[in-house]
Amino acid sequence: MAEYKTMGSVGVGSRAAAIDEGLRAHMSKTYGLMSIAMLITGAVAYIVGNNDAMLAAIFGTPLKWVVMFAPLVVVFAFSAMINRLSAGAAQLVFWGFSALMGLSISYIFAVYTGISIAQTFLVTAIAFASLSLWGYTTKKDISGWGSFLIMGVIGLILASIINIFLGSPAIQFAVSALGVLIFAGLTAYDTQRLKNEYIQMAQYGESEWLAKSAIMGALSLYLNFLNMFMFLLQFMGARE
Numbered sequence: 001m002a003e004y005k006t007m008g009s010v011g012v013g014s015r016a017a018a019i020d021e022g023l024r025a026h027m028s029k030t031y032g033l034m035s036i037a038m039l040i041t042g043a044v045a046y047i048v049g050n051n052d053a054m055l056a057a058i059f060g061t062p063l064k065w066v067v068m069f070a071p072l073v074v075v076f077a078f079s080a081m082i083n084r085l086s087a088g089a090a091q092l093v094f095w096g097f098s099a100l101m102g103l104s105i106s107y108i109f110a111v112y113t114g115i116s117i118a119q120t121f122l123v124t125a126i127a128f129a130s131l132s133l134w135g136y137t138t139k140k141d142i143s144g145w146g147s148f149l150i151m152g153v154i155g156l157i158l159a160s161i162i163n164i165f166l167g168s169p170a171i172q173f174a175v176s177a178l179g180v181l182i183f184a185g186l187t188a189y190d191t192q193r194l195k196n197e198y199i200q201m202a203q204y205g206e207s208e209w210l211a212k213s214a215i216m217g218a219l220s221l222y223l224n225f226l227n228m229f230m231f232l233l234q235f236m237g238a239r240e
Helices: 002-049 052-059 063-084 087-104 114-137 145-166 169-204 207-236
Strands: none
Touching (some): 002 052, 002 169, 087 207, 145 169
16 A cells, blocks of 8 residues: 555656646747747837838838738737647747737837837846746736736727827826736736646647647737837837
């Protein structure tokens, strides 16, 4: 009986160790995919943002509305179609989406100084890493934050669209301040969610699901980082 108990505890310990190792590999892949997407976004934004002719062709014409709203349409469509896509196809869509996002934010290089953009990016990276680490390591269950944060995001989108036509500095300030707080919370929330989802699904060993989960996780974290950066830029960015 003692031998059976020992073998059982060894088996449980080995399984827990395997899940823990798999979790670290899964999260590393998720952060890796996110980092590549950020590089694509940054490269496209920098190239277009420093080309006056391209900026004028995009943001000086009605095409700017397509560029502004296309990423929102793509991200909703991508989320709805992910189950019908292969992992490889989903990754290609993610790369394409990150390039489209780069195009949509390229105007920042014409509005803000390069130094202030770099400083804001650094501050965002430090804040994001700290919040994500906390979400990964905390023992506190923050799953209850999800519904409130998502409602906050919907409110931000609606307020931002309305303010496109109103042009109110007060509304813009409020949206930016709330945006930083909401996406800071989402960074910690999504990190814990991705960790818990992996632990729950790892026992089934579905490689296709795990690959898609890493891509969708990278998309969530990517959007949190990018939105936090854009809202912080409203406060920290020095205009040209």
